[in-house]
């Protein structure tokens with residue numbers, strides 16, 4: 362069992378900034394593995410002296426040359442993350458050079474560089490209003506609504522034991538449901554408690570579940586992805602977190618830092634700089650912070666007061682510890698928000714220069730999430746204001762150099778999500794967008810969902826049910842679905858649309874032995890009205906989601922969802938959030 366990925370000394374190479382050589386005006390590019398990067402990772406280091414603080418003064422030629430060299434290698438690395446202007450210029454230069462390079466190579470996928478899409482071409486208020494409807498987010502297809510209680514866990518065991526899957530990596534998801542206080546808007550599966558002692562029995566059960574799950578799989582398969590979500594994973598103490606990671610390494614084959622994508626959701630109110638260091642030492646190399654909004658009035662209304670200094674502190678700790686990707690969650694559509702107030706939040710977050718941003722539209726479903734009733738509905742922004750805020754989000758983030766990935770996600774061009782999208786390898790799983798397609802995903806903890814081969818399986822959603830199953834020595838699978846051939850085909854179509862904004866019929870015809878236009882004649886017919894509105898372009902070789910359709914990509918995907926019908930907007934009890 363290879364548990365090297367968890368050893369702090371393996372990560373030491375990532376820490377700290379490199380020496381900045383003293384030069385006056387000409388940047389130097391180091392085309393080698395820069396000091397401070399793990400060996401084997403190609404990179405280009407942008408090393409500039411004090412003039413780095415005045416990065417905008419560098420000549421366009423100098424930036425273009427940096428971008429060209431970085432694009433040749435496929436990555437770059439900055440020694441001074443603290444300077445947002447530098448980050449944006451470098452990211453933009455890299456993205457532009459990569460796009461040029463890909464187009465020069467005749468890449469069919471990259472019709473227009475994503476980074477060059479203007480806010481205006483993405484944001485069409487008339488279409489956003491027309492197509493605003495409740496719909497799935499397609500973190501899976503079929504969606505969790507199709508999971509049934511009659512699902513036989515034997516399907517899961519068979520899929521886990523399938524020798525055909527032995528070459529695929531594993532992905533582990535741990536759900537830590539506890540939160541110290543509850544945010545009124547929250548739609549996550551969480552348990553609000555101040556009693557930290559609740560963590561102990563839960564941790565013990567997670568460790569037992571790890572052993573039970575490991576017994577189902579070939580554990581020589583490497584764990585290339587690992588994610589702790591919640592709730593609030595940092596509700597656990599430092600020792601408890603270390604214990605869980607050690608137990609994971611005992612049951613599964615964790616990977617060294619350079620080959621691992623290990624991420625965690627962090628509530629900045631529940632983490633000190635020391636916590637961030639502990640997480641890095643445990644092997645995490647990506648993290649996301651919940652922020653939502655910096656405006657105090659909004660924070661009070663949502664029961665989440667989080668001073669800016671708290672967020673700044675954890676973000677600079679994450680940089681200092683060498684996390685490879687730092688992401689921030691914001692929400693628009695919360696009480697008291699308006700365009701000006703959210704603009705200030707955006708300006709602030711841009712100065713902190715996270716690699717990724719998730720800007721979620723607030724999903725208001727008080728019939729399901731009772732705590733949402735604590736907020737006065739009269740203080741929620743109107744649909745028109747929500748739309749205006751979204752417009753500002755797109756304007757500000759694209760101006761700041763962020764690329765729209767899809768479905769609320771933005772990333773700087775150097776970030777691996779943006780890189781994966783350009784390469785056509787972006788994927789989608791229960792945590793949102795992901796860079797790895799072929800992993801089997803093992804879900805651990807209450808309510809977690811796993812995806813193994815053609816099976817989705819979800820653990821009991823209530824703690825009592827989860828605990829009872831684990832205490833009996835069984836997996837806690839309560840619901841699931843075994844995909845049919847039609848489900849698999851539609852899952853691939855929906856993934857392609859959601860991740861690449863484009864699909865080519867011949868790839869599906871070769872993989873599934875179908876004639877796409879015949880098999881999906883009625884779907885293509887229904888796409889015609891979206892085409893007339895400029896959301897998509899359909900021709901005889903494929904479908905392309907046009908810029909105006911990108912914010913509405915799930916409406917395009919919904920055309921291919923066989924299960925939609927009774928679950929759309931207008932139902933008595935909404936099961937999906939609205940598209941905008």
Ligand SMILES: C[S@@+](CC[C@H](N)C(=O)[O-])C[C@H]1O[C@@H](n2cnc3c(N)ncnc32)[C@H](O)[C@@H]1O
Nearest residue numbers: 546547548591592626627628651690721723724
């Ligand atoms: C599990 S939380 C993040 C980690 C940690 N608990 C925290 O809050 O910092 C996941 C994210 O889901 C988003 N979220 C939760 N409820 C939502 C809702 N009703 N509508 C939109 N986004 C929501 C928030 O942005 C939140 O940061």
Ligand code: SF4
Nearest residue numbers: 540543544547549592
């Ligand atoms: S947003 Fe995060 S901290 Fe707030 S209740 Fe939800 S899971 Fe807990």
